[in-house]
Amino acid sequence: MSIVRAENIKKRYIQGKVEVHALRGVSVNIDQGEFVAMAGPSGSGKTTVLNIIGGIDNPDSGQVIVDGNNYSDMTQSKLAELRLNKIGFVFQAYNLIPVLSAEENVEYIMLLQGVSAKERKKKARAILDDVGLEGKYSRRPSELSGGQQQRVAVARAIVSNPAIILADEPTANLDSKTGESLLDMMKKMNREKDVTFIFSTHDNMVMEYAKRIVKLKDGQIENDIIKDK
Amino acid sequence: MSTDMKMAFRNIWRSPVRTILTLSAIAFAAIILVFMVSFQLGSYEIMVNSSVKIYTGHIRIQAEGYREKRNMRFVISSPERIAKTVEKIEEIKSYSFRANGFSLVSSENRARGVLVTGIDPEGEAEISTISGLIRKGEYLAPGDRDKVLIGRLLARNLKVGINDELTILGQGKDGSIAAGIVTVKGIFSSGIDDFDRSTVQVPLSYFNDLFYMDGAVHEIVCTADSLFDVNKIKRLLKANLSEKKQKKVVVLDWKELLPGLVQGIQLDLASAAIFYFILVLVVAFSILNTFLMAILERTKEFGVMLALGVKPNRLFKLVLMESSFLTLTGVITGVVVGCAITFWFQTHGIDLAGASEILKEYGMSGIVYPKLSIVSALAGPLLVFVITICAALYPAFKVKKLVPVDAIRSI
Known part of the structure; x- marks a missing residue:
C-alpha cells in the first residue's frame, strides 16, 4: 500500500532574475516500510522532493498524498498537525533545539502531541537508550558529538510514531564510521518497527543501505531501482 | 515550569551580554521614570503646600x-x-x-x-x-x-x-x-x-x-x-x-484660588510627558533592534520547529513570552532600584541651589524632596512595559509568518 504518492510534481524558483526549474514533473509511489534513497547530484531536486513530501514546501502543480492525506486540500494548520503526527524529519545539520537537552528535544514532539509528562519521560528515555544514548539524557546538543546529535534527531523523528521519516543527507556531516553506525540504527528501526525511511543523499554508503534508489537528474527521475532482496 | 516557559527562559540567556544590555536599557528607562515622576510630584506638592500654607489655604469660604x-x-x-x-x-x-x-x-x-x-x-x-x-x-x-x-x-x-x-x-x-x-x-x-x-x-x-x-x-x-x-x-x-x-456663600479649593499654579503644573506635566514618551520610544527602538536580531539569528531554528509540527501561534507565544520575561525583569529591576534611589533622595532631599531663584517664585526652598507614590513608582515603568511589549509584537508576528522551507534555508 502506498504511504506516499507524488504525482507529476513541478516546482520552480526565482533566484535573482533567473528562473530555476527544480522539479519538472516528478511522480513516485513509496510503500509502507520502504527504505528509499533519493539520489542525485547537487541541484537535481532531491531535497525539494523531500520538502514537498514533508509538506514544508508547496509544489507549483501536481499533488502529494501521504497516508491518505491530499496536501492540496489541507490548510497550513492541518499540514502542521500532519507533520507532527505522521512525518519525522532528520536534517543534515541535526537541527536540534539548542536550549533543550537530548531528552527534552525528544520529549518536545510528544509534548506537542499532548502526551502526559510521565509517559513522555518514559518513552523519551527508552528511545534514547535504543539509539545508544543511555545516560546522556540531560546533555545539551552542544555537549554531544555530531553522531550523537544525529542519533537524538532520529530519536526525535521516530518518537511520534510517524508513518514516514524524511532524512535530508543525514550522514553528510558525519565521518564514515559514525554514518555507518547511524544507518545501521535506521535500518534496524525500519526492519523492527516497519517505519518508512526516505533519504536524500549522494553518499554511496547510504545508497548501499537503501532497498530502493530513485535517481534524480535536472528535476526529473532518471531511474528508479529496486534492489533484489 | 512548562516546557515553553523553560525554553523562553533559556533562550533569553543564550546571549548573556545582549540580554544584560537589553535588561539594563529597560531598567534604566524605568529608573529614570520612577525618579523623574517622583521628583516632579514632590516639587508640585512643595509648590502647592508652600503657596497654600503661606497664605492661600486649602479651602476658602467666601460671599458669592x-x-x-x-x-x-x-x-x-x-x-x-x-x-x-x-x-x-x-x-x-x-x-x-x-x-x-x-x-x-x-x-x-x-x-x-x-x-x-x-x-x-x-x-x-x-x-x-x-x-x-x-x-x-x-x-x-x-x-x-x-x-x-x-x-x-x-x-x-x-x-x-x-x-x-x-x-x-x-x-x-x-x-x-x-x-x-x-x-x-x-x-x-x-x-x-x-x-x-x-x-x-x-x-x-x-x-x-x-x-x-x-x-x-x-x-x-x-x-x-x-x-x-x-x-x-x-x-x-x-x-x-x-x-x-x-x-450666598461659595466654597473654593486651592485649584480655583491658584489657577496659575495649576496651569503651571499642567504645562510642566504635559511637557514632561512628551519627554518621557520620547525617552521610552528611543529605548523601545533599541529593544526592537535587539529582539529582531535575536529572531533573525534563530530563523532556521524556527523553520525546523515549524517543520516538526509546531504551530505558528505557539512560536508567536514563545517569542512574546521571551520578550515579556525580559521586559518584566527589566521593569521590575527598574522599579526596585528606582524606588530605592528615590526613597533615599526623599529622605535626604536634593539641593538645587542653582535654581533657588526660580523656586523662590513658588515659595519653595532650595531643597526638593521627591515624592514616591504608587503613581510615580508604577506609571512610568508601566509605559515602558507597554511600549516595549508593543515593540516585541513586530518580531513575534514576523516569526508567525515564517514559511518553514524558507526559514530552514536561512543562514
Missing part, C-alpha cells in the same frame, strides 16, 4: 461674587454660624477669619497701594506660615490693636522698620473713609515677591473697627492635613452649607 469683584461689601455677615458648620468636619485641621481692604499705606516718605488684611493672630498662626516667616520684630499678639505685619519688600519700598508708623487710608464697608495710624510690629519674608510687596496684616478686631465691618468678614480660610482631603472637605462643606441655607 467676592473672588471676581473683590467688592468690600460682599461679606459673610455671620461668620460664627458658618464656623459651626466648619468645626463639624473632622478633616478640617484649622480655620480662621479674614477681611480684606485695598488701601493706600503711607510712611513718612512714601506711599503704596496694598491689600490690608484683618487676621485673627491666633487662628491665622494655625493656617498660615507667616508667623514663622517673621524676619524682623514679632508676630501679632491676641491683644494687639493698631499693630501691623508687613512684607519685606513693602518695608523696603516704604523705607520703614520696626516701630515705625504707617497711615492706612481706605474705604470702609459702608462707603465711608477708613483711616488709621498703625505701628509696624513685624516684617515677614515669604519668598513670594508679589506677596511681600503688597501685603499688610492687621488684627481683625482693629480691621473691623477701621473699615466699619460690623463683625462681618470676607472669607473663612480652612486648611487640611493632606491635599487628598480637599475634595472631600469641599463636598461636605457645600452639602452642609446648602442644608443650612447659606446660599
Whole structure:
C-alpha cells in the first residue's frame, strides 16, 4: 500500500532574475516500510522532493498524498498537525533545539502531541537508550558529538510514531564510521518497527543501505531501482 | 515550569551580554521614570503646600461674587454660624477669619497701594506660615490693636522698620473713609515677591473697627492635613452649607484660588510627558533592534520547529513570552532600584541651589524632596512595559509568518 504518492510534481524558483526549474514533473509511489534513497547530484531536486513530501514546501502543480492525506486540500494548520503526527524529519545539520537537552528535544514532539509528562519521560528515555544514548539524557546538543546529535534527531523523528521519516543527507556531516553506525540504527528501526525511511543523499554508503534508489537528474527521475532482496 | 516557559527562559540567556544590555536599557528607562515622576510630584506638592500654607489655604469660604469683584461689601455677615458648620468636619485641621481692604499705606516718605488684611493672630498662626516667616520684630499678639505685619519688600519700598508708623487710608464697608495710624510690629519674608510687596496684616478686631465691618468678614480660610482631603472637605462643606441655607456663600479649593499654579503644573506635566514618551520610544527602538536580531539569528531554528509540527501561534507565544520575561525583569529591576534611589533622595532631599531663584517664585526652598507614590513608582515603568511589549509584537508576528522551507534555508 502506498504511504506516499507524488504525482507529476513541478516546482520552480526565482533566484535573482533567473528562473530555476527544480522539479519538472516528478511522480513516485513509496510503500509502507520502504527504505528509499533519493539520489542525485547537487541541484537535481532531491531535497525539494523531500520538502514537498514533508509538506514544508508547496509544489507549483501536481499533488502529494501521504497516508491518505491530499496536501492540496489541507490548510497550513492541518499540514502542521500532519507533520507532527505522521512525518519525522532528520536534517543534515541535526537541527536540534539548542536550549533543550537530548531528552527534552525528544520529549518536545510528544509534548506537542499532548502526551502526559510521565509517559513522555518514559518513552523519551527508552528511545534514547535504543539509539545508544543511555545516560546522556540531560546533555545539551552542544555537549554531544555530531553522531550523537544525529542519533537524538532520529530519536526525535521516530518518537511520534510517524508513518514516514524524511532524512535530508543525514550522514553528510558525519565521518564514515559514525554514518555507518547511524544507518545501521535506521535500518534496524525500519526492519523492527516497519517505519518508512526516505533519504536524500549522494553518499554511496547510504545508497548501499537503501532497498530502493530513485535517481534524480535536472528535476526529473532518471531511474528508479529496486534492489533484489 | 512548562516546557515553553523553560525554553523562553533559556533562550533569553543564550546571549548573556545582549540580554544584560537589553535588561539594563529597560531598567534604566524605568529608573529614570520612577525618579523623574517622583521628583516632579514632590516639587508640585512643595509648590502647592508652600503657596497654600503661606497664605492661600486649602479651602476658602467666601460671599458669592467676592473672588471676581473683590467688592468690600460682599461679606459673610455671620461668620460664627458658618464656623459651626466648619468645626463639624473632622478633616478640617484649622480655620480662621479674614477681611480684606485695598488701601493706600503711607510712611513718612512714601506711599503704596496694598491689600490690608484683618487676621485673627491666633487662628491665622494655625493656617498660615507667616508667623514663622517673621524676619524682623514679632508676630501679632491676641491683644494687639493698631499693630501691623508687613512684607519685606513693602518695608523696603516704604523705607520703614520696626516701630515705625504707617497711615492706612481706605474705604470702609459702608462707603465711608477708613483711616488709621498703625505701628509696624513685624516684617515677614515669604519668598513670594508679589506677596511681600503688597501685603499688610492687621488684627481683625482693629480691621473691623477701621473699615466699619460690623463683625462681618470676607472669607473663612480652612486648611487640611493632606491635599487628598480637599475634595472631600469641599463636598461636605457645600452639602452642609446648602442644608443650612447659606446660599450666598461659595466654597473654593486651592485649584480655583491658584489657577496659575495649576496651569503651571499642567504645562510642566504635559511637557514632561512628551519627554518621557520620547525617552521610552528611543529605548523601545533599541529593544526592537535587539529582539529582531535575536529572531533573525534563530530563523532556521524556527523553520525546523515549524517543520516538526509546531504551530505558528505557539512560536508567536514563545517569542512574546521571551520578550515579556525580559521586559518584566527589566521593569521590575527598574522599579526596585528606582524606588530605592528615590526613597533615599526623599529622605535626604536634593539641593538645587542653582535654581533657588526660580523656586523662590513658588515659595519653595532650595531643597526638593521627591515624592514616591504608587503613581510615580508604577506609571512610568508601566509605559515602558507597554511600549516595549508593543515593540516585541513586530518580531513575534514576523516569526508567525515564517514559511518553514524558507526559514530552514536561512543562514
